[in-house]
Amino acid sequence: MNSKTLILLAIAATFLSFTTHLSQKNSLSGEFNPKKDLLLVQFDCKTDVDDLHTVAAFATLLTDTNFSSLKYHAVAGTYGIQEGLYVPPNDLFQLAFGSNWTDAHNQSGAAADKVKVIVQETLDLQGDIWIAEAGQSDFTALLIEAIQKDLPEIKTAKRIHVIQHSDWNENSTSPERLQFVKENVDYIKIPDGNAEGNGTPGFRDPEFTNWKEKIRNPDLFEIWKLAIDLSNQYNGKDGRYNNEAVSADGLDFSDLSEVCWILDQQDIRDVEQFFNLYAH
Template sequence: MKKNMLVLFALIMSFSACKDSKTEKDPITLVREYYALLDTSDYDQIPVLLADSLQTQEGDYNPTYSHDGYEELLKWDAVFNPTYEVLDIVPEENGLYKATVSKIDTRIQFLHEKPIITDNYITITDGKISGVRTEYVDFDNETFGNNRTKLLTFIDEKQPELNGFLHDQTEAGGRKYLKALELYNIQPRFDLGKDLLLMHFDCKTDVDDLQAAAGLRTLMSHPNFMHVNYHAVAGTYGIQEGLYVPPNDLFQLAFGTNWINAHNRMEAAAEEVAQKVVSVLEAQGDIRIAEAGQSDFSAHLVKVLQQKLPELKTNERIHIVQHSDWNEEVTTPELLAFVKKQTNYHKIPDGNAVGNGTPGFRTPGYTQWKEEVTDPELKSVWELAVALSDKYNGKEGRYLNKAIEENGLDFSDLSEVCWMLKLEDIRDTEEFFERYVQ
């Protein structure tokens, strides 16, 4: 009998071992489920996936978490509604697994303005994750730092009761952080009674500036914005090669005397614009610059203003909005560095794309404007903008704009003005015309 009991016990243990071996997760599945836990905030999975203590490391910061401590951290993280996307998982030497992960949330969108991508080296012990070491793959330290400084300065001056939110990684601390972001974001970006909008068009070598000018005139003609104090400047190019796209006839039709030509006369034009700007600044208005091109002209303008108004805090009173990586790449490097330091420089998602947080105003095959624009003056502006676009697009070595070649529109630079006026919820070209033309 005793022998039979021993055999039965051995069979049970053998069955149990087989069952455990079948249910134990393979490492790649374990890593994927770990990031699913982070993505869904499923705290019940913490003891299932993690060892009793989790060692983490980001640079010189290397805390170790218990299950309860890690749950508190995840509750902080969950406040910002994060999205984790696993881009790749590969085995490394010494039993490590490298997971390349993209993360975006409310906090990161404000500070970094795009997802942060990291390589995460995962240690697995006895079928559970026991260590995570993080290295940054795509992290814009300058943008992150500048936006963090803006937020902290605002909170310190306007909402000091929220101070301390930055380092409080508890759920309560996360909610304070989120409140700080909400208060910062509801600030008016443009004071209709005081501020001046400058839109600087490079007109070299892409014809999209012609259509952006038509878009600006359209928006400024709408009853909601017809009292905006604005001024256009043409020829504000940087160091890009290629021929100029002559915009004078269009700008004269669209803006009358409300524009200045900087083509081949940048220094003189900067002096002329400065005369308009000084009166606004002295009346306590701010200057909002939409860069429909590069920042070379803006840098010259700021330098003139610093000479005329040496007490002016240009990094508080002059605001520049840029949406294009290419525009930054063909700005004179030292002048780009100058405006980023000397102004409140803000980079927004590219206006050539749809669904990234700003309007997407580049639409091949869009011809509906011909029926939608019924105002005779606006119609003549759009007709001339499109005619000149067709005339110069891709000609004599100029950039070939595919959307315009395909009988469409591209006024992507207007996304910057929409952001200034808090119209970034406009989705695309069609919605723009529905709202502000019909």
């Protein structure tokens, strides 16, 4: 293969990469608009403790001046059909988000109705809804059904965007509900946040143990301390999933890759770079 052919192949590969990234970021309604849009961050909390780390990481992101006025709402207990025990996150959610969260554990229908009211405020102001699916899509299906029932004028396929990074999350969603979500929203699958160098941040690192040295904000320190304490308390206990990164005293907030994608921060490389950017 001559040098001219190699150059042409390289140009073609670069163009393909660029157009693939562009098609991902330019969804049906464009990119996240911080002035109008609402970010829903939905955590299954079953049975992996990585959601606890992700809550702390999201709270860290919110302390940055670029995101301090972000319109968001968090939801706990948005699990699907996976077996295993729940990881109780309520104290952490309260500490991290105050009253700006909803508990869907054992009350998914009522929680969907509550979140629908919050979502409606944004939709009425012509904003879109962006869902970081830090878990399964069963709750999202209930939410979409509630919106379609009470707000039939809303074109959910254009106004609601669901971002998913995990094959396991999809496989642990009720198949009929996953299909319903894919058919009724702008559903975007991004590369897995557990790995580095694939186009999204790699936020799972068993060797990153010096988070205490990075956090300067005392309120944020308390959030991380509670997240770490709870994850150590429940990781691998009573048949729950044993997260090896957590067992090694490292960190796993891989689900934050979806939030970073929505907020156009997908170029962050790894856990260390995240802390260097946002922990101060």
